[in-house]
Amino acid sequence: MEIRSISQKIFGTTPANHENTANHTNPFGVNFKGNIIMADVFSSTVEKSQSFTGRMNKLVDAVRVGSMNAFSDVSTRFNSAVSRVRTRAVEFWDRARSTEINFGAENLINNLRERFSEMSTHSVSRLSTLPVSDLESELNLAIAARG
Amino acid sequence: MNNDKRLNNIIEALSRHEDDAAVEVLERVGTNCPDDEVRRLTARALVHRNTPDALHIVVAQRGKGVNDLSTSVAMSTINEILALKDNAEALRLLNEVEENHEDENVRETARSVRALMAFSI
Numbered sequence: 001m002e003i004r005s006i007s008q009k010i011f012g013t014t015p016a017n018h019e020n021t022a023n024h025t026n027p028f029g030v031n032f033k034g035n036i037i038m039a040d041v042f043s044s045t046v047e048k049s050q051s052f053t054g055r056m057n058k059l060v061d062a063v064r065v066g067s068m069n070a071f072s073d074v075s076t077r078f079n080s081a082v083s084r085v086r087t088r089a090v091e092f093w094d095r096a097r098s099t100e101i102n103f104g105a106e107n108l109i110n111n112l113r114e115r116f117s118e119m120s121t122h123s124v125s126r127l128s129t130l131p132v133s134d135l136e137s138e139l140n141l142a143i144a145a146r147g
Numbered sequence: 148m149n150n151d152k153r154l155n156n157i158i159e160a161l162s163r164h165e166d167d168a169a170v171e172v173l174e175r176v177g178t179n180c181p182d183d184e185v186r187r188l189t190a191r192a193l194v195h196r197n198t199p200d201a202l203h204i205v206v207a208q209r210g211k212g213v214n215d216l217s218t219s220v221a222m223s224t225i226n227e228i229l230a231l232k233d234n235a236e237a238l239r240l241l242n243e244v245e246e247n248h249e250d251e252n253v254r255e256t257a258r259s260v261r262a263l264m265a266f267s268i
Contacts, residue, residue, distance in 0.1 A: 122153050127160035132168040135161055139176055142154040143185055 155188060162192035170201050178204065178211045186211075187220045194227040194237075202237055206257060207244045213256050225260055229267050238264060 127135060158177065161169040170193070177189025190212045193201040205212025205224050213228070215221045228237055241264070244257040 122156050124156045124159045124163065127156055128163050128165075130160070132161070132164060132166045132172055135157060135164070135169070136172045136176060138157050139154075139161070139172065142150055142157055143176070143180060143182065145150045146154070146182060146185070 154185070158185075158188045158192045159195075162196050167198075167200070170196065170198070170204070173201075174204050174211075178208075183217045183220055186215060186217070187223050190215070190220060190224040191227050194224060194231065197231065197233060197236060199236060199240070202240050206237070206240050206260075207248060207253065209250055209253060213260055214253055221256075225263065228260060229263060234264060 127138070130138075158173070161173050173189050173193055177185055177192070180186055180189070190205050193205050193212070205228075208214065210216055212224045213221050215224065228234070231237055238261065241257045241261040245254050245261060248254045248257070
């Protein structure tokens with residue numbers, strides 16, 4: 001007795017069964033009324049009323065109409081935005097023309113002028129030309145200012 | 148210009164002044180001032196002037212210059228003397244004070260300053 005024949009008797013496996021299981025896609029090898037389903041076959045209950053070309057045409061038309069609406073919105077928005085910008089620019093310019101801008105340059109220049117004159121007045125070279133009596137007065141004032 | 152800068156410039160101007168009466172003003176007003184900073188600036192100005200009458204005030208007089216009661220004023224004056232480029236007159240005066248001055252403390256200070264000058268050369 002061959003080993004293969006022994007295993008076939010024990011496990012019930014037959015070459016025919018192997019061939020059958022290798023062919024169909026059903027992993028469970030389910031038998032329906034004794035017949036093994038060889039392939040997955042699904043049939044739709046809804047009949048296809050339109051052809052593929054018809055469906056594509058519909059899709060194209062829908063896209064075209066939709067894009068036409070979007071473009072028109074964009075142009076409208078663009079125009080309104082441009083007009084808004086123009087209006088604001090005109091308002092800004094009108095406001096700017098009527099506004100007086102003063103950086104306080106006069107005060108700054110006056111401060112600088114005062115400081116420079118003070119520096120030059122109390123510079124060492126300038127003070128050295130003063131009489132000693134004047135310098136003594138200046139010295140007393142500076143000492144008194146220290147508190 | 149703030150007052151400290153102004154004060155410094157006035158004292159410096161007196162130090163450079165051509166009129167020797169400036170030394171008398173510095174001594175009378177500056178070295179007798181209760182303010183340490185004023186005395187320090189005045190002593191420095193007198194050292195910078197580098198004349199015998201100006202150096203005599205900061206080296207040989209009690210309570211002024213190197214003999215000031217304030218340590219900071221005294222040390223500042225010593226530093227100015229050590230920094231002098233032409234220190235011949237200062238050395239001569241220090242020798243004279245060390246040998247002839249009536250006050251022992253003044254003599255000791257002059258000896259110390261002269262020794263420091265010898266080390267710094």
